Amino acid sequence: MPHAPLTIVCLPDGTPTNRLATTAATRLAATPLTPLSSVRHFITRTRWHRGSLLQPWKNTAAGGPVRHLDLETMRIAARDAFWWRWHIWNQVVAGTRPAQPYWTFLDRHRADPDRYPIVKARTQYLAQPRIASMLTYNALPTRLTDLPTSHLEALQTGAHSYAHVGWLRAVPGRNFICLDGTHLVAANDQYVTQMAYLAAVNHHISLLHHRDVLVALSTR
DSSP, X not given: OOOOOEXXXXXXXXXXXXXXXXXXXXGGGGSSOOEEXXXXXXXXXXXGGGGGSBSOBTXXXXXXXXXXXXXXXXXXXXXXXXXXXXXXXHHHTTTOOOOOOHHHHHHXXXXXXXXXXXXXXXXXXXXXXXXXXXXXXXXXXXXXSOOOGGGHHHHTTOXXXXXXXXXXXXXXXXXXXXXXXXXXXXXXXXXXHHHHHHHHHHHHHHXXXXXXXXXXXXXX
């Protein structure tokens, strides 16, 4: 079963700890999103502030004041994981030519669905040797990590760039609700669109006061 999309909600300083989850869920009313539950997404700085955190458990929490969330450790860990994954991917796809992401085939289908049906689009996408190599590796029960085909464009930019993508993706979810209620989301899966979304979200996070609150929710 696929994971429910992760949404990060910003709340202002002073939001009562016992109302973090309900307040965050209420802020989704103006969006197309439906809250399902809070999610332990954040690494926390210290166990001494458990009373101000949402669902604290083993140095993780579903939310709390920015000053008690170790966002930098989350980013460094994600950066290192993406760096490691790229090197595995590079070995798996060695000798294959760069592949086209699925959205290019989907756009062609949408432009002329009668002459280029969706079945043909999927078949031609999956037939690319680089995609086939990734899918073959993902089928191995002993694989060291998954190689998401949705990361194809990012992986093809190189090790350093892909590691930076990991850093950028560490804190934001699929959706982000700003302090003023603005709903940020990438309009599609294209790499350039995803990077614009991650740049906007990380900039907003950098502007938060250390007493402002972040809450992670699973949504649909």
